[in-house]
Amino acid sequence: MKFFLFVAASLLLALTAEAEVRGYGELTLDFKRAKKTGQSIVIPAxxxxxxxxxxxxxxxxxxxxxxxxxxxxxxxxxxNNIFESRIVADVCNFI
Incomplete structure (x- = not known):
């Protein structure tokens, strides 16, 4: 049972780390460093x-x-394009 808990915890950590840096075409966004500034969310890329x-x-x-x-x-x-649309959707749905 402990083994399964370890595997589940490891997978969750791996998915979280993978989700912090995402690619959109030629852009790579670092979601772990995103900041809310007024009404906008700013992400280093x-x-x-x-x-x-x-x-x-x-x-x-x-x-x-x-x-x-x-x-x-x-x-x-x-x-303007599918990548920008995905960025907006990801930011608005996950941050």
Whole structure:
């Protein structure tokens, strides 16, 4: 019985750790470092060229924003593609 509890606990820890860093196309988001700032949730990310950036979501309006390679925020907008839509859904449903 203890063995099964150990296996179950190990699987839960592995799934939690895996869920903290998620990939969306060329973007990798670090959910364990997500921060709530006002109405938005800001998540550190990295693009396919290993450049650091930030992604932000406001769940109330289901809008998306991100920084560019110079860390300048763009405009709030609805998601443009399937990856941005998945990011908004994951942030609003799991954080």
């Amino acid at each position: 990295e693009n396919g060229q290993k450049q650091k950036l930030y992604v932000a979501v406001v769940c109330e309006g289901r809008v998306f924003n991100s920084t560019d390679d110079e860390m300048i925020w763009g405009e709030w907008r609805e998601p």
